[in-house]
Structures are given as C-alpha cells and as structure tokens.
Amino acid sequence: MAEHVAPAAGARSGIWSWITTTDHKRIGILYGVTAFVFFLIGGLEALLIRLQLASSQNDLVSAETFNQLFTMHGTTMVFLAVMPLSAAFFNYIVPLQIGARDVAFPRLNAFSYWVFLFGGLFLNASFIAGPILGADSLSVAPDAGWFGYANLTSRAYSPGFNVDFWVLGLQVLGIASLAAGFNFIVTIVNLRAPGMRLMRLPVFTWMTLVTQFLVVTAFPVITIGLVFLMFDRFFGTNFYQVSAGGDLLLWQHLFWLFGHPEVYILILPPMGIVSEVLPTFSRKPLFGYAVVVYSGLLIGVMGWGVWSHHMFSVGLGPIPDSVFAGTTMLIAIPTGVKIFNWLATMWGGQLRFTTAMLFALGFIAMFVIGGLSGVMHASPPADLQQTDTYFVVAHIHYVLFGGAIQGIFAGIYYWWPKMTGRLMNERLGKTHFWLGFVGMNLAFFPMHFIGLLGMPRRIYTYGPELGLDSLNLVSTIGALLIGVSILVFAANAWWSLRHGETAGNDPWGAPSLEWTISSPPPAYNFSVIPEVVSRLPRWSRTQMRAIPDVPPEPVHVPGGSFWPVIAALGIGVLATGALLHTLWVVLAGAAVLVVAIYAWAFEPFEV
Amino acid sequence: MRTLTALALGALMLGAVACGGPYPQSTLDPAADFGSHIDELFRWIFWFAVGVFVVVESLLLFVVVRYRARPGAPEPERVHGNTLLEIGWTLVPAVILILIAAPTMQTIFRTDGTPPEGALEVDVIGHQWWWEYNYPELGITTANELHVPQGRPVSLRLTSRDVIHSFWAPRLGGKRDVIAGRTNRISFTADSAGVFLGQCAEFCGESHAKMGLRVFVDDSVTFTQWVAGQRAAPPSADTLPDLARRGWEAFRLIRDPASNSCIACHTVQGVSGGVLGPNLTHMGSRSTVAAGALPNTAEGLARWLRDPPAEKPGSKMPRIGLTEDEIAALVAYLQLLR
Numbered sequence: 001m002a003e004h005v006a007p008a009a010g011a012r013s014g015i016w017s018w019i020t021t022t023d024h025k026r027i028g029i030l031y032g033v034t035a036f037v038f039f040l041i042g043g044l045e046a047l048l049i050r051l052q053l054a055s056s057q058n059d060l061v062s063a064e065t066f067n068q069l070f071t072m073h074g075t076t077m078v079f080l081a082v083m084p085l086s087a088a089f090f091n092y093i094v095p096l097q098i099g100a101r102d103v104a105f106p107r108l109n110a111f112s113y114w115v116f117l118f119g120g121l122f123l124n125a126s127f128i129a130g131p132i133l134g135a136d137s138l139s140v141a142p143d144a145g146w147f148g149y150a151n152l153t154s155r156a157y158s159p160g161f162n163v164d165f166w167v168l169g170l171q172v173l174g175i176a177s178l179a180a181g182f183n184f185i186v187t188i189v190n191l192r193a194p195g196m197r198l199m200r201l202p203v204f205t206w207m208t209l210v211t212q213f214l215v216v217t218a219f220p221v222i223t224i225g226l227v228f229l230m231f232d233r234f235f236g237t238n239f240y241q242v243s244a245g246g247d248l249l250l251w252q253h254l255f256w257l258f259g260h261p262e263v264y265i266l267i268l269p270p271m272g273i274v275s276e277v278l279p280t281f282s283r284k285p286l287f288g289y290a291v292v293v294y295s296g297l298l299i300g301v302m303g304w305g306v307w308s309h310h311m312f313s314v315g316l317g318p319i320p321d322s323v324f325a326g327t328t329m330l331i332a333i334p335t336g337v338k339i340f341n342w343l344a345t346m347w348g349g350q351l352r353f354t355t356a357m358l359f360a361l362g363f364i365a366m367f368v369i370g371g372l373s374g375v376m377h378a379s380p381p382a383d384l385q386q387t388d389t390y391f392v393v394a395h396i397h398y399v400l401f402g403g404a405i406q407g408i409f410a411g412i413y414y415w416w417p418k419m420t421g422r423l424m425n426e427r428l429g430k431t432h433f434w435l436g437f438v439g440m441n442l443a444f445f446p447m448h449f450i451g452l453l454g455m456p457r458r459i460y461t462y463g464p465e466l467g468l469d470s471l472n473l474v475s476t477i478g479a480l481l482i483g484v485s486i487l488v489f490a491a492n493a494w495w496s497l498r499h500g501e502t503a504g505n506d507p508w509g510a511p512s513l514e515w516t517i518s519s520p521p522p523a524y525n526f527s528v529i530p531e532v533v534s535r536l537p538r539w540s541r542t543q544m545r546a547i548p549d550v551p552p553e554p555v556h557v558p559g560g561s562f563w564p565v566i567a568a569l570g571i572g573v574l575a576t577g578a579l580l581h582t583l584w585v586v587l588a589g590a591a592v593l594v595v596a597i598y599a600w601a602f603e604p605f606e607v
Numbered sequence: 608m609r610t611l612t613a614l615a616l617g618a619l620m621l622g623a624v625a626c627g628g629p630y631p632q633s634t635l636d637p638a639a640d641f642g643s644h645i646d647e648l649f650r651w652i653f654w655f656a657v658g659v660f661v662v663v664e665s666l667l668l669f670v671v672v673r674y675r676a677r678p679g680a681p682e683p684e685r686v687h688g689n690t691l692l693e694i695g696w697t698l699v700p701a702v703i704l705i706l707i708a709a710p711t712m713q714t715i716f717r718t719d720g721t722p723p724e725g726a727l728e729v730d731v732i733g734h735q736w737w738w739e740y741n742y743p744e745l746g747i748t749t750a751n752e753l754h755v756p757q758g759r760p761v762s763l764r765l766t767s768r769d770v771i772h773s774f775w776a777p778r779l780g781g782k783r784d785v786i787a788g789r790t791n792r793i794s795f796t797a798d799s800a801g802v803f804l805g806q807c808a809e810f811c812g813e814s815h816a817k818m819g820l821r822v823f824v825d826d827s828v829t830f831t832q833w834v835a836g837q838r839a840a841p842p843s844a845d846t847l848p849d850l851a852r853r854g855w856e857a858f859r860l861i862r863d864p865a866s867n868s869c870i871a872c873h874t875v876q877g878v879s880g881g882v883l884g885p886n887l888t889h890m891g892s893r894s895t896v897a898a899g900a901l902p903n904t905a906e907g908l909a910r911w912l913r914d915p916p917a918e919k920p921g922s923k924m925p926r927i928g929l930t931e932d933e934i935a936a937l938v939a940y941l942q943l944l945r
Contacts, residue, residue, distance in 0.1 A: 062920060063814060063816065063921065064920060067815075143813075144810075149809070149810070151770055157769065157812060242787040247788065248771060248789075249789075282674070282683070283676075283683050284683045284686065285687055289688070290688070313781070313808075313809075314784045315720075315786075315789065315791035318719045321715050321719075322711075322715050325711055325715070329707065330704070333701055336697075337696060337697055340693075340696040343667060346670045346671075350674065350677070350680055351674050351676055352676045353671075365667060369660065372656040373656075375652065375707065376649070379648060379649075379707065380715050381644065381648050381715055381718050382645060382652060385645050385649070385777065388773060452633070452634050452635055453628075453634070454632020456775070459806075459815060461817075466630065467629055468630075539685075
C-alpha cells in the first residue's frame with residue numbers, strides 16, 4: 001500500500017478543514033463531541049422528568065411537556081447519544097486496530113456524520129419550531145413515545161407537527177446509520193493489514209463488525225414502518241387505520257423487529273470496549289477469545305428471534321408467548337458466557353484500577369443486574385405485571401446506563417490519550433466514576449420497587465395514595481448525582497486538553513496495534529503498514545515496536561471534500577420540505593442531493 | 608469503602624420502602640388467582656436471580672481484591688482459555704434457565720385469559736381517557752369503576768374505541784393491552800372483597816397518567832344490591848327537588864355549539880343517548896369523577912364541570928363556560944343519579 005504516491009492532505013486547521021475532512025480520526029472526534037452534546041441534552045430532559053416525579057402531584061411541567069420530554073429523552077439517548085458515541089470509537093479506533101490508513105469510503109464516512117448531525121438538529125429544532133410553524137406553543141417536539149405506537153401516531157390522535165418531526169427525523173438518522181454500517185463492514189473485511197486474520201481482530205473491532213451487520217439489516221425494517229406511517233400521515237393511506245382493516249400490531253412487529261437488534265447495536269460495542277480494557281489492566285490476554293467473539297456473533301444472530309418479548313401483553317396467544325420466552329431466555333446464555341470470560345480474564349492477573357478499568361468493572365457489576373431483571377421479564381406471566389412499569393425502566397437503565405454508557409466511558413478514558421495525546425486526570429476520573437456509580441444505583445435501583453409496587457411508566461403525575469413519594473424522591477436525588485458526575489467528566493476533559501500529562505504512544509502497556517503509533521496519530525496513521533503475526537502484537541514474543549511517524553516515502557491518504565456535507569444538507573432540506581408539506585422545498589433538497597452525489601462521484605479524490 | 612457504600616445504599620432504599628405505603632397497586636400482594644399465579648412464578652425466578660447475583664458479584668469482588676496489582680509481583684501467566692471451564696459456565700446457566708422456563712410455560716397457559724366455566728362476562732372498552740364497562744348478562748353499562756362478585760370467576764373482554772390502552776389492576780393480576788380491532792381477555796377470580804386500584808398502563812396520549820380505574824370486589828349481598836341499583840331507572844324529572852330539576856334542565860339544554868351540550872356525549876337513561884363520554888345514568892353511585900381524577904363529591908364535581916382540561920389535560924370534555932348557578936344545579940342533579 002505504501003507504494004501509492006500522494007502527499008498527506010494539506011490544510012489541517014481551521015473550520016473549513018473540519019467541514020471538508022474525510023480523515024476518520026477527525027470524523028470520530030466530530031461524532032464524539034456532537035454525540036456528547038446530545039447526551040447532555042438528553043440528560044437535561046431526564047433531570048426534568050425526575051424533578052417532575054420527585055413528589056406526587058407535582059406540577060413543574062405540564063402533561064404535554066412531560067410527554068415530549070420522555071419521548072425525546074428516549075429518542076435522543078438511543079439515536080443521538082449511545083449510537084453515535086459508539087460510532088466515534090468505530091471511526092477513530094477501528095482503522096487503527098486493523099492497521100489501515102482510513103476507512104474504505106472516507107467521503108461516505110463524512111456524509112454519515114453530517115447526515116447524523118442534521119438529523120439530530122432537525123429533531124431537536126422541534127423544541128423551538130412552534131411559532132415558525134404557526135403552532136400555539138413554542139415546542140412541538142415529538143410526544144408519542146420513542147416507540148411511537150400506532151395509532152396514537154396517526155393524524156387523528158396526533159394532529160400536530162410533533163410526530164412529523166419524529167417520523168422524518170428518524171428516517172434521516174437511518175440514512176446516516178446505514179451508510180456508516182456498509183462503510184465499516186467493507187473497511188473491516190477489506191482493509192486489514194497483512195496478517196490481520198479475522199481471528200486476530202481485537203474484540204472491539206469484532207463487535208463493531210457484528211454491530212454493523214445488525215445496523216444494515218435492522219434499519220431497513222424500521223424504515224419500512226416509518227414510511228408506512230409517513231404515508232398514513234401525509235397521503236391518507238391506511239396501513240395503521242383500524243377502520244380500514246389495518247392492524248395496529250403491524251407497527252409493533254416492525255418496530256420491535258428493529259428494536260431488539262437495536263438493543264444489541266447499543267450494547268455490543270461497549271462489550272467490545274470492556275473486552276479491550278480488562279486484559280490491558282489485568283496484564284492478561286482475554287480469556288477464551290474465540291468464545292467471546294462467537295458469543296457476540298451468537299447474540300447478534302439470536303437478537304433477531306426475540307422481538308415479541310416486547311409484546312407479551314398484547315395478547316399474541318400462549319404458543320407465541322412460550323416460543324419467544326424460550327428464545328429470550330436462550331440469549332442469556334452467551335451473555336452469561338461473556339461475563340464469566342471477563343471474570344476469568346482478571347483471575348490471576350495484576351489489576352490496575354485506572355478510571356477506564358473502574359468503568360469496565362462497573363459495566364460488569366451493573367450489567368449483571370440488568371441481565372437478571374431481563375430474565376425476570378423474559379417470563380411472559382411475570383412480564384404481565386412488569387411491562388410498562390418502572391421495573392422495566394430500571395432494567396433498561398441498568399443495561400443502557402450501567403452497561404452501555406459505563407462501557408463508553410471506559411472507552412473514553414482508555415482511548416482519550418490516543419486521541420488527544422494527553423492523559424486525563426485520574427483523581428477527577430475516579431470522582432466521576434464513584435459519583436456516577438452511587439448516583440445510578442440511587443436513581444435506578446428504587447425503580448425496581450417503584451414498578452413492582454404499581455407505578456406505570458410514562459405518567460406525568462401520580463397520586464400520593466400509591467405510597468411511592470419517598471422512593472421517587474430517592475431516585476431523583478440519584479439522577480442529580482449522575483448529573484454532577486457528568487459535569488466532573490466535562491471538567492476533566494477540559495483540564496486534560498490544557499494541562500494533561502503527555503501520553504506517549506502507549507501509556508497503558510496495551511497489546512493492540514493502535515498503541516504502536518504516536519498519540520494522536522499522524523494523518524496517515526501508519527507510516528509503514530504493519531505486518532501482523534499475532535493477536536496481541538505488542539504482547540507476543542516478537543513484540544511489535546513503535547512505528548515512527550516520519551513516513552519513509554510519500555503516503556497515500558485521502559484529501560478533503562465538501563460534497564459529503566452538501567449532499568447531507570440536501571437530505572436536511574428534503575426533510576424540512578416534507579415537514580412543511582412544500583413540494584418545491586422537497587424538490588430543491590432532492591436536487592442538491594443529486595448534484596452533490598454526481599459531483600462527488602466525479603471528483604478527483606487523490607489530492 | 609465499597610461495602611460501606613453498598614450497605615448505606617441498601618439501608619436508604621429499604622428505609623424508603625418502609626416509610627412509604629401502604630401500596631394499593633402492589634403486584635406483590637395478590638388478591639385474585641391471576642395475580643397469585645404470577646406472584647408465585649415471580650418469586651421462584653426472583654430467588655434464582657438473587658443466587659446468580661450473589662455468586663457473580665462475589666466473584667467480581669473477590670477478583671478485584673485478590674488480584675490487585677502488587678509492586679514487584681511477577682508478570683501474570685498468559686492463560687488464553689480453558690475449554691472445560693467454559694463448557695461449565697455455559698451449562699450451568701442453561702440448567703437454571705430450564706428451571707425457570709418450565710414453570711413459566713405452565714403459567715403462560717394458566718393465565719392466558721380463557722374464561723372459566725360460569726364466568727361473569729364484562730366488555731371493557733378503552734377510551735381516551737376513561738373506561739367503559741358493559742355487562743351483557745346483567746344489562747348494565749357503567750364507567751371507570753368495575754364491580755365484580757367475590758369468589759365468582761370474571762372474564763373481561765377488552766377492546767378500544769381509539770388508541771391502545773392497557774387494563775391493569777395490579778393486585779388482581781397482570782395487564783393486557785386494549786387494542787382497537789382486537790379483543791383480548793383477562794380472567795380472574797377475586798378471593799377477598801375490597802377496592803382495588805389500577806390504571807391504564809400503555810401510553811395513550813396527553814392524559815395517560817389520569818386514566819385510573821377501580822375494581823370493587825363485592826361480597827354476594829353487596830353485589831346483588833349494586834346490580835339492582837344499576838338496573839333501576841333514574842328518578843323522573845317531576846320527582847326532582849327544585850335545584851336538581853334546574854340541573855336536569857341544564858343537562859338537557861342544547862348549547863352553542865351543540866357539541867358543548869351535556870347530552871351530545873352522555874347518556875342518562877330516559878333523558879339522552881350520547882355515547883362519546885361515560886354513561887351517567889348512575890353516576891351518583893360512583894366514588895370518583897373522570898377516571899379517578901377527582902372525588903365524586905359536590906366540590907369535586909363542581910371543579911370538574913368548571914374546567915375539565917384543567918383537571919385532566921387534553922380532556923375530550925371541553926370547558927363549557929357554565930355559570931356557577933348552572934354548576935350547582937348540575938351537581939345537585941348528578942348526585943341524585945344513584
């Protein structure tokens with residue numbers, strides 16, 4: 001590869017260089033920063049929800065606002081925070097772990113980011129778009145739940161712009177996810193350095209690969225559901241119209257057929273991160289590498305056969321309920337295998353409790369709780385009492401906050417030195433971890449009781465007669481603690497960028513390829529494409545040494561292009577036109593998109 | 608430090624559970640066979656979960672304490688796996704899951720809602736945001752407060768007139784979704800008399816939180832009396848005292864717009880035939896107004912009539928702009944519809 005002759009791209013500073021960048025590392029940073037901002041917005045929504053529920057019959061926010069808050073909290077955390085935070089790592093780390101100079105389609109990669117950004121802005125614009133659209137309130141944010149069950153989402157029951165923002169915004173975000181999905185599959189399959197066989201891939205890259213297959217197969221399913229809904233709302237079709245013979249369960253099947261693989265899209269990448277962090281800080285290789293990889297694959301495949309466990313209360317009948325209970329319980333087995341393999345990885349090791357390691361340990365400790373409550377509602381009769389109550393809210397937050405978010409923080413503390421060249425402050429890091437750990441258990445553990453004692457989800461108020469005031473107050477205090485912990489993290493990041501100790505190539509003594517190059521890596525990553533002879537290149541007997549920055553000869557790296565951002569803008573305009581029901585805006589958006597793709601296709605790209 | 612934190616957290620939560628309550632919507636205190644079947648199964652699963660939790664978290668704590676890095680310790684041995692161990696921790700969870708799955712399957716079939724012999728059938732219809740109950744066998748129509756006899760099997764047939772709701776009275780049993788175009792069933796036999804709270808459990812729009820319900824499990828004498836009361840004709844206009852008579856007139860008045868008239872949406876047997884809102888023929892016999900939003904007292908009723916959307920956001924009953932005189936008269940009339 002190194003024989004291609006092309007100089008590293010020119011300008012590496014200024015706003016324009018970021019807008020036109022096709023460098024996977026910069027796109028990774030863009031994903032990370034953007035997703036973190038959305039994470040803060042989703043977190044604020046959560047805090048408002050918790051403040052409203054801190055006591056019975058509270059009237060901090062109205063019913064309408066509350067419904068918008070929980071809808072946007074769910075939608076934001078799933079599509080605009082956890083997924084793109086993982087995408088930040090796919091972008092930054094995967095090419096480094098496989099010994100590549102970029103992803104397979106650098107401009108498509110940029111396109112994915114910009115579409116994601118515009119999709120996120122589009123969705124959040126609904127909070128302030130009311131006056132422009134002639135609505136009588138400031139906010140017309142989506143309010144039918146992140147799961148948007150038909151027929152509450154129909155024009156008849158949701159006449160405003162709220163659901164239009166949701167149905168269009170999710171379609172836009174789907175485009176970003178699909179483009180990135182294909183990009184990373186091709187990258188991981190085709191751009192591996194010589195000797196980087198599949199069974200030598202770092203587990204994070206493996207889980208990325210499985211996740212992308214889930215993305216490219218699951219997103220078309222929800223897209224179909226959304227297109228049906230869009231046609232019902234905009235053109236008066238009858239997909240979810242009961243009086244015209246539509247079946248409301250069609251939406252639920254389509255949504256959860258996407259929705260359950262989506263759960264694994266959210267959790268597999270953090271599982272991959274944990275599988276990187278634990279060995280490094282135990283100074284032992286991952287125990288049972290092949291089994292961990294295969295169980296990840298198995299979880300991905302089996303994730304397609306369990307969707308109806310979200311629908312045990314809809315009355316599918318005892319036979320389907322039994323079948324889906326069985327498949328759901330089966331999926332606990334590969335998950336359990338991973339946990340035991342992680343424990344065995346640490347067994348006999350030399351554990352160093354860095355912040356990254358604490359978060360990985362926290363992931364295991366909390367994910368176990370989420371997994372066990374999951375087995376409880378895998379049992380349909382038990383689920384008849386638990387579904388749509390705070391018990392399930394507790395479960396998903398143990399899985400997605402205790403699991404996914406803690407895993408992502410493990411990844412941030414682990415790879416931050418690689419991305420920025422500086423170490424984070426360990427004292428602040430540990431404060432962040434412990435505040436968050438205490439906070440999440442205060443916030444989410446009482447929710448198990450709140451649910452079992454009879455409080456449904458998605459209610460903006462509850463009566464004092466339920467006897468749940470004190471538990472709810474504890475939960476709210478926990479949520480505020482989580483908020484404080486996130487501020488500590490932000491302060492840490494700020495501090496590190498200014499005063500952090502210089503990291504060097506490999507501050508942790510880690511085994512994989514990304515630690516052989518400088519931090520942050522040069523534009524071309526590897527001056528020489530490494531020859532991989534082992535699964536743990538830096539820990540094997542023929543220990544791989546640092547790769548010098550100075551390229552021995554000119555290196556091929558893709559330059560910049562502004563067509564991806566223009567194409568993404570076209571999609572944003574198109575969605576806005578659809579929202580406004582204005583044909584010429586739709587056509588203008590489509591025209592921009594087509595022109596940008598055409599120009600992109602014929603653009604000479606080797607600068 | 609870690610143990611202390613854990614203990615403190617546990618104590619705080621137990622404290623919070625202890626100083627709350629009683630819990631009228633608890634799933635852990637069943638009062639009917641449906642709820643008991645689920646409760647038994649849940650407790651069985653729960654103890655397995657506790658066992659797994661203790662084992663895994665103890666292992667984690669042990670590893671963390673035992674294998675912390677010590678200065679000068681030798682590099683750990685690079686173990687890559689152990690097939691026997693890995694087969695072991697695949698099989699053990701599988702066995703546990705079989706122990707959970709078997710009673711699960713049994714309970715699925717016991718709780719699938721098939722009506723038992725001689726069950727009292729009730730049609731439950733979900734509306735935004737109230738419940739309609741029809742007893743075809745008894746010729747009764749009522750709203751929000753369901754009366755069932757103690758000890759006799761009851762079978763609810765659930766469907767919706769608008770969006771999806773979910774009927775849930777936790778102490779009697781699990782929830783079932785209430786879906787337009789489909790009919791679901793809940794069957795149960797309540798074993799103790801009393802009032803059991805519940806509410807809609809599927810997000811159904813703006814006032815989802817205020818779609819409460821009550822199930823009155825009556826002993827046989829009380830139930831017979833209730834049935835007789837519900838089947839009695841409402842008082843005729845000329846027997847009404849003066850204030851209530853004016854209320855009757857206000858109830859029948861055609862307002863502008865006509866959709867603001869009481870009779871456009873509500874039925875009072877012999878007076879009107881509206882079907883969009885709850886049947887009011889015997890509304891004086893109910894304990895709450897507007898699906899549990901307010902107590903059915905003179906004051907509660909007056910507040911509701913004054914401004915329904917203020918009590919229940921998005922309420923389909925609009926603010927009609929009744930005068931205080933009209934409100935007082937309507938309250939007097941509605942309270943007589945017992």
